[in-house]
Amino acid sequence: MIGRFIDRITESFSLLGGLALVLAMVHVNLDVALRYLIGAPLSGTIEIVSYYYMIALVFLPLAAVERRNGHISVELVSQKLSPRHQRILIGLVSLVSAVYFGLLAWRLWLDAVEKAQVGETYTGSLSLPIWPPRFLMPLACGLLTALLIYKSVRLLSGDTRPMEKPASHDGIGTGEEGWS
Amino acid sequence: MSDLQICIAGLFALVGLLLLRVPVAVALGLVSFAGLWEVVGIKSAFSMLTTIPHEVIANWTLTSVPMFLLMGFICYYAKLTEGLFEVARLWLSRLPGGLAIASIGAGASFSAVTGSSIACAAAIGRIAVPEMVRRGYDKSLAAGVCAASGTIGSMIPPSILLLIYGIFAEAPIGPLFLAGFLPGILTAINYALAVLLVARLRPGAAPPVEFGVTWRQRVAALRHTSPTLLLVIGVFGGLFSGMFTPTEAGAVGALMALVIALAMGTMNWDRFKLAVVETLQSTTAIFIIAIGANLLTRFLALGGFTDWLAYTIAGDGLSPLMLVAIVCGVYLVLGMFLDPLGIMLLTLPIFLPLMEAADVNLIWFGILIAKLLEMGLLTPPVGLNVFVIKGIIGDMIRTEAIFRGILWFLIADCVTLLLLVFFPDIALLLPNLIQ
Numbered sequence: 001m002i003g004r005f006i007d008r009i010t011e012s013f014s015l016l017g018g019l020a021l022v023l024a025m026v027h028v029n030l031d032v033a034l035r036y037l038i039g040a041p042l043s044g045t046i047e048i049v050s051y052y053y054m055i056a057l058v059f060l061p062l063a064a065v066e067r068r069n070g071h072i073s074v075e076l077v078s079q080k081l082s083p084r085h086q087r088i089l090i091g092l093v094s095l096v097s098a099v100y101f102g103l104l105a106w107r108l109w110l111d112a113v114e115k116a117q118v119g120e121t122y123t124g125s126l127s128l129p130i131w132p133p134r135f136l137m138p139l140a141c142g143l144l145t146a147l148l149i150y151k152s153v154r155l156l157s158g159d160t161r162p163m164e165k166p167a168s169h170d171g172i173g174t175g176e177e178g179w180s
Numbered sequence: 181m182s183d184l185q186i187c188i189a190g191l192f193a194l195v196g197l198l199l200l201r202v203p204v205a206v207a208l209g210l211v212s213f214a215g216l217w218e219v220v221g222i223k224s225a226f227s228m229l230t231t232i233p234h235e236v237i238a239n240w241t242l243t244s245v246p247m248f249l250l251m252g253f254i255c256y257y258a259k260l261t262e263g264l265f266e267v268a269r270l271w272l273s274r275l276p277g278g279l280a281i282a283s284i285g286a287g288a289s290f291s292a293v294t295g296s297s298i299a300c301a302a303a304i305g306r307i308a309v310p311e312m313v314r315r316g317y318d319k320s321l322a323a324g325v326c327a328a329s330g331t332i333g334s335m336i337p338p339s340i341l342l343l344i345y346g347i348f349a350e351a352p353i354g355p356l357f358l359a360g361f362l363p364g365i366l367t368a369i370n371y372a373l374a375v376l377l378v379a380r381l382r383p384g385a386a387p388p389v390e391f392g393v394t395w396r397q398r399v400a401a402l403r404h405t406s407p408t409l410l411l412v413i414g415v416f417g418g419l420f421s422g423m424f425t426p427t428e429a430g431a432v433g434a435l436m437a438l439v440i441a442l443a444m445g446t447m448n449w450d451r452f453k454l455a456v457v458e459t460l461q462s463t464t465a466i467f468i469i470a471i472g473a474n475l476l477t478r479f480l481a482l483g484g485f486t487d488w489l490a491y492t493i494a495g496d497g498l499s500p501l502m503l504v505a506i507v508c509g510v511y512l513v514l515g516m517f518l519d520p521l522g523i524m525l526l527t528l529p530i531f532l533p534l535m536e537a538a539d540v541n542l543i544w545f546g547i548l549i550a551k552l553l554e555m556g557l558l559t560p561p562v563g564l565n566v567f568v569i570k571g572i573i574g575d576m577i578r579t580e581a582i583f584r585g586i587l588w589f590l591i592a593d594c595v596t597l598l599l600l601v602f603f604p605d606i607a608l609l610l611p612n613l614i615q
Contacts, residue, residue, distance in 0.1 A: 014457075014460065017460050017464075018460060021246055021250065021463075024243065024246070024431070025247065025250060025431045025434050026435075028247070028432075029431055029432060031428075032424065032431070046240045049240065050243060051238045054239070054243050055237055055238055057464075058463060058467045059464075061461065062468065064460070064461075065460075068461065070464075071204075071205060071206075071465055072204045072205070072465055072519060072521075072522050073201050073204060074198045074204070076199065076517055076562070077200070077201070078201040093202050096202055096210070097202065097206045099210070100209050101206075107229055107230045108230055108233065111231075134234065137234065
């Protein structure tokens with residue numbers, strides 16, 4: 001029940017991240033096309049891509065990556081353990097990770113609220129408020145923290161029902177390998 | 181404890197946490213945060229923890245990484261690269277070990293659309309290994325040559341490894357990419373020589389294949405892949421002529437790849453979704469580590485470790501060459517166990533200041549690191565490229581046999597590495613020409 005709820009949010013966040021990626025690509029292409037075709041680039045492309053799309057596409061998929069076991073770790077020692085010990089280890093490690101991302105979520109939220117109150121704005125060729133996407137960072141870290149706590153409770157309480165999604169069916173994309 | 185002792189304790193804690201399977205991003209972040217707390221106090225530590233994620237991610241240069249990844253994944257999933265092996269096969273069929281050399285050629289050309297050696301190995305291996313085995317090639321040679329060819333992917337531009345290195349080292353991306361070009365070609369040539377040598381020593385391993393290929397067939401195959409070639413020329417022409425920034429080159433390349441794939445009818449919604457998901461997965465996994473690596477850089481700098489290391493090494497009168505030798509050793513050992521980007525982000529905070537202090541050319545150093553990390557993709561016990569090939573071809577070949585097939589190519593890589601160390605111009609020639 002809780003798992004399904006977390007999964008729903010995880011997927012929506014991931015979808016938004018994908019949208020940000022595609023929009024970033026389209027936006028940059030439009031900028032290039034307009035610059036070379038009519039000599040008038042879209043003003044603020046660099047700022048919008050960096051402050052909006054980039055934040056969205058890097059942070060929003062955080063939980064989805066964890067869901068696919070895609071965060072990089074060293075499995076040299078852990079893979080030699082028995083399945084039971086592995087489960088306990090991963091349960092504990094998830095708690096440790098939850099501490100880090102919880103810490104980030106907390107501090108980044110306070111920071112985002114502060115920046116919203118002063119209405120943080122980029123001023124250059126145009127005036128662009130850049131505080132709104134700051135909220136994506138604590139939200140995504142918070143979601144990941146919730147997922148990690150849920151995962152660790154399940155693993156440590158000995159709930160062995162499968163939780164991980166099946167690995168991608170292709171040669172690459174099983175998480176660990178698809179990224180270098 | 182002195183600040184320096186805190187740094188050293190921190191580094192030990194980091195290794196301990198990593199061995200306990202704590203994700204690299206978390207281990208880096210937590211250790212650095214705790215260290216900063218000790219060194220500069222909790223208030224500053226919290227302030228860095230809040231400012232660095234935004235500072236690192238909301239960065240225009242970094243946006244080139246997802247764009248180049250997207251371009252590579254679109255090419256991969258839309259199978260824009262399948263024709264490359266066909267071209268290489270037809271053009272190189274006369275050579276002994278021709279199919280193996282064709283795999284290397286296909287690897288080198290696929291490198292020009294993807295920055296990832298794993299995607300590169302997967303793309304080649306899927307087509308070339310079955311073909312070679314069908315023609316009676318030794319299986320371990322067939323699998324080994326494909327795993328090795330993949331590593332050219334991180335040398336010939338675009339290269340995600342070099343991109344991330346450039347951002348961290350504050351080295352310009354254009355010259356860095358150019359610098360990778362000749363070493364990539366050199367790698368391919370040395371691999372081809374290794375194949376020729378094997379074919380000479382063990383004729384049974386790579387039997388000659390007589391296709392009776394005509395020039396008409398060769399030209400037809402070339403014409404068939406012309407859209408992909410156009411993509412490469414468009415992207416790099418734009419990048420190196422200064423028309424595009426790296427981000428723009430990647431974004432234009434991704435869109436061009438998408439348009440070509442749609443026109444050729446090899447793109448559908450599912451494949452596009454896969455390309456997007458893979459891009460997000462890689463981008464997020466990399467950048468969340470980059471945040472931790474940035475925190476580590478601050479911690480080691482503020483704790484005085486960076487200066488101490490640089491002074492100690494300088495005080496010991498180590499020549500730059502010795503320094504490079506040590507670095508090579510460290511990377512080769514780490515490469516046996518960890519993934520390339522993880523190693524790079526872990527070690528750059530320590531090595532970069534050291535290299536700067538020793539006045540080592542940072543572009544050349546980047547190429548050297550890329551080469552070393554690529555070798556790490558092939559070395560046992562953890563050789564990701566080997567696992568990728570194994571994953572693709574399944575039960576046909578045992579993993580140990582692939583590692584055996586790699587041996588010749590690792591020797592070729594050692595030759596390439598020595599040439600790079602003693603003739604830095606192989607890397608620096610092209611960037612110097614442009615300037």
